[in-house]
Amino acid sequence: MIADIHPFDRILIANRGEIALRIQRACRQLGLACVQAYSSADAGAPYVRCADEAICIGPAPSRQSYLSSAAILLAARASGARAVHPGYGFLSENADFAARLEAAGMTLIGPTSDAMRVLGDKISAKRAMISSGVPCVPGYEGALAADDAALAIASDLGYPLIIKAAGGGGGRGMRVVHNPEELLGAIRITREEAERAFANANVYMERYLQRPRHVEIQVLCDHHGNGVWLGARDCSTQRRHQKVIEEAPAPNVDPALIARVGKLCVDACRQIGYRGLGTFEFLHEDGELFFIEMNTRLQVEHTITEMTSGLDLVELQIRVAQGERLPFTQEEVEVSGHSIECRINAEDPTTFVPSPGTVEFFHAPGGPGIRVDSHVSSGYAIPSHYDSMIAKVITWGKTREQAIVRMEGALREMKIEGVKSNIPLHRDVLQSSEFRRGGMSIHFLERMLDDRRRSQGANKQA
CATH class of the missing domain: 3.30.470.20 (ATP-grasp fold, B domain)
Known part of the structure; x- marks a missing residue:
């Protein structure tokens, strides 16, 4: 067996709503026990009642429950689950959470933490795609600073351009720039927003496609x-x-x-x-x-x-x-x-x-x-x-x-x-x-x- 594969017959579902119920159904088809993690706000939800076992992982706020890797890891250990299905949203693309599961000898139903880190940062993801021949939006894949070098890069690419946060997602951390006068200010603002939202101030630049x-x-x-x-x-x-x-x-x-x-x-x-x-x-x-x-x-x-x-x-x-x-x-x-x-x-x-x-x-x-x-x-x-x-x-x-x-x-x-x-x-x-x-x-x-x-x-x- 491949070294990083750990056998499991019980899965902790670290999500809520319709996707939690969807994962439960798949577990039953495979003969696997499903443990439902839930916050106090979801205590009476149907998918909590339908699970083989349910564990409250914290109060209603997401950061104290569904976004708490410590609470989810503790629930997995307490329930005997050797695998965690994160669904989508919450911790589903959190490389640090994936690494903690790996260190504990547990399985994330998803990619490795290393693959998540490469693909979760849009600059490194774009570099990986370019090396594999996957077509990318024309742009500069390195991290930008608000300086003359950025102005030169933008001049070569042509306007309009879009400034994007390397750690962004869901439409956040993006700003369209139509001329050189807007560029350096847009880079500074996007970097500040990216640092606050994603704890990653790196931003990059691409040509802005107008009717994609x-x-x-x-x-x-x-x-x-x-x-x-x-x-x-x-x-x-x-x-x-x-x-x-x-x-x-x-x-x-x-x-x-x-x-x-x-x-x-x-x-x-x-x-x-x-x-x-x-x-x-x-x-x-x-x-x-x-x-x-x-x-x-x-x-x-x-x-x-x-x-x-x-x-x-x-x-x-x-x-x-x-x-x-x-x-x-x-x-x-x-x-x-x-x-x-x-x-x-x-x-x-x-x-x-x-x-x-x-x-x-x-x-x-x-x-x-x-x-x-x-x-x-x-x-x-x-x-x-x-x-x-x-x-x-x-x-x-x-x-x-x-x-x-x-x-x-x-x-x-x-x-x-x-x-x-x-x-x-x-x-x-x-x-x-x-x-x-x-x-x-x-x-x-x-x-x-x-x-x-x-x-x-x-x-x-x-």
Whole structure:
């Protein structure tokens, strides 16, 4: 057996909400016991009751519970769990947490801490991609200072440019620069923000693509040097860099381009020594893909890859962590049909202010090609301490049009009472002619919302 593989028959789930329930289901399919870590705010949650064992790891604030590596490690030891599944968010991409598990002889359901460090810093990640031949956004991959050298680099690249934090994520730590007069101030401000938010003041510079799409490629690698890519997803429907709707495969993108870059992604994983699930995120513009970052974890939108590939990605993720070889080759991967996911959040659909509270009535849609991943039921109290997503509605169809029609029907059928939800926003997006055509840029939803605000303002004035 490979030295860094430790056997386990019990997994601590260090996350909450629908993903905790999703991981529990995969554990049961594999005959593994699941221990649910939870905060005091989630004590009555259904996924806590469904687990084989549950351990409270602290009070409601994330930093004292789900973001506390000490509390999670203590819970794992107390429960006898030899593996931890971090889900997504929280500690899922924290290399220091992964290293602590490794030192304790435990398994993180994910990559090694070394791979996380390489890919978690966007400067080192970009260098690794360049060395593997993965196409990257033109830019300067070194750390920048607010000096004359930065001005010279920017002049060579051409404006507009974007300054990014090396340790950033989720749309934070970025600033667009349109001319030399803005550059040095933008670097200083972004460095200060990066230091506060990520404890890493390094920033770098790239050419700013003005109408890109967000396209990502899912990969899966084992401990034995085997790897596959599992198709592409389009996540361009975003608000403030946060994904709202995702679909697979990415419409109106050359499949030959995806295949060529997908192979390069797997080659990069082999070079880095990556294992487990991972997602390469790209900007797509003018028929080309440009790498921007890699997510070293399970993605929220893994569901649409499951629907189009017929694979259980969470189960495969756990099997790989146990040291198993991939059960199929690249040639055996089959992608069929089209899938769409809508993230249903408890928030005002106009102002986007979170709407915590008690869900007085919850009805999930059903029917052919419809899947709902949620931990919510009637009477569930949504806490104010965490992300506002309460469900993911996923549809599959033989064609993109069928997947859209099924999603429209599912959203009509879905009922959430007692709290506000963003279902009306999803309906508006699905009905827009630009979404129907496919291939929208990442600015599509923001433009749509701006148009709506201007229209409402004009109506008030009239």
